[in-house]
Amino acid sequence: MFEVEAAAESEKNLLGEKVVIITAFLKRCSVKAKFAGFDVKLKCRGSRGTFDKSAPLRVPKGGGELEFFEPSFDVVFEGDPALHFELCNASKVCLKRHKTLAKGSLALAPVFKDAGLQGTTATMTVELLSTDDENVGWVDVDISCKIRKLGRHPLGLTALKVYSLPPRPGTRYLDVVRTFQDVTQMSHEYAKMCLITRIRLRQARHSAYCFARIERNAKRRGQGKPEVESDRLAESTATEEER
Numbered sequence: 001m002f003e004v005e006a007a008a009e010s011e012k013n014l015l016g017e018k019v020v021i022i023t024a025f026l027k028r029c030s031v032k033a034k035f036a037g038f039d040v041k042l043k044c045r046g047s048r049g050t051f052d053k054s055a056p057l058r059v060p061k062g063g064g065e066l067e068f069f070e071p072s073f074d075v076v077f078e079g080d081p082a083l084h085f086e087l088c089n090a091s092k093v094c095l096k097r098h099k100t101l102a103k104g105s106l107a108l109a110p111v112f113k114d115a116g117l118q119g120t121t122a123t124m125t126v127e128l129l130s131t132d133d134e135n136v137g138w139v140d141v142d143i144s145c146k147i148r149k150l151g152r153h154p155l156g157l158t159a160l161k162v163y164s165l166p167p168r169p170g171t172r173y174l175d176v177v178r179t180f181q182d183v184t185q186m187s188h189e190y191a192k193m194c195l196i197t198r199i200r201l202r203q204a205r206h207s208a209y210c211f212a213r214i215e216r217n218a219k220r221r222g223q224g225k226p227e228v229e230s231d232r233l234a235e236s237t238a239t240e241e242e243r
Contacts, residue, residue: 003187004169010194011168015151017198020077020117020208022108024143026054026068027123031087031137033063034130035101039091040066042139044073045084049161051075056090063137074153077145078162079204082107085126085139102128102136111143112211119146145208150201163197166190 029042036059043053052073057066075083087102104126115122121144128137153159169186 003184003191007168007187007190007194010191011157014194014198015149015156017150017201018147018205019150019153019201020205021146021148021153022075022077022083022111022143023072023146024052024075024083024141025072026052026070027140027142028068029066029087029128029137029139031059031063031066031128032135033061034134034136035059035087036061036063038089038101040101041088041090042066042068043086043088044075045086046075046078046080046161048164051083051161072142074159076150076153076159076161076201077108077204077208078160078201079207080162081109083141085128085141087128087137100131102130104128104139106141106143108208109211112145112208115144117145117147117208117212119144145212147205160197163200165193165197 024044026042026044031038031040038059039056040059041054041056044051052070054068054070057068059066082105085104085106086100089099089101106124106126111122111124114124121142124141124143126139126141127135128139130136150156150159157165169183169190
């Protein structure tokens with residue numbers, strides 16, 4: 001079954017694609033007295049899903065800092081312009097237990113400029129605004145970025161949120177429900193999706209590199225060094241798509 005083998009090869013190539021891995025660590029958070037006594041949790045989300053969430057913590061009387069004990073988490077940069085943070089009500093006695101109390105966003109362009117793509121850690125502060133746009137706190141996030149193969153992410157393909165893929169078709173689908181023609185068509189579509197996802201991830205990587213290069217060139221100018229005009233990461237991403 002050539003199509004099934006082609007789908008497996010396309011998946012292998014996708015796992016070998018270099019991507020930007022964003023490592024984030026919830027350092028500390030402060031919540032004002034407005035939510036004193038509330039049990040809350042902090043979520044980090046993208047446009048298509050949740051990346052991580054803290055365990056419930058109680059806001060102290062009079063408000064104050066919350067101490068997180070969460071490990072860092074890795075996010076594949078798929079082109080979303082920002083990471084979104086949500087302070088949610090986690091009180092068990094509340095009928096609206098998971099109601100979002102406040103939100104804040106961390107634009108990624110400044111992250112790529114400040115932290116670069118070589119693992120340097122930068123601390124970014126995100127303002128938390130309530131539904132009526134009142135400042136009710138903030139969260140400090142330690143964040144770093146590296147270029148790694150997608151397959152090195154612990155979750156592999158399931159780490160993708162924006163460009164998530166269905167399970168790869170295979171001979172296990174050859175039963176009373178799926179015919180040989182069905183599996184052939186599914187495999188063809190899966191291989192196509194893998195290729196498109198590779199292109200999109202390459203475009204995302206290219207945009208991250210461009211933001212990082214702005215800052216790197218500014219530093220090089222300050223050191224009297226020539227600017228970097230090109231890099232393997234800045235190669236055209238349109239070639240495969242045009243084909």
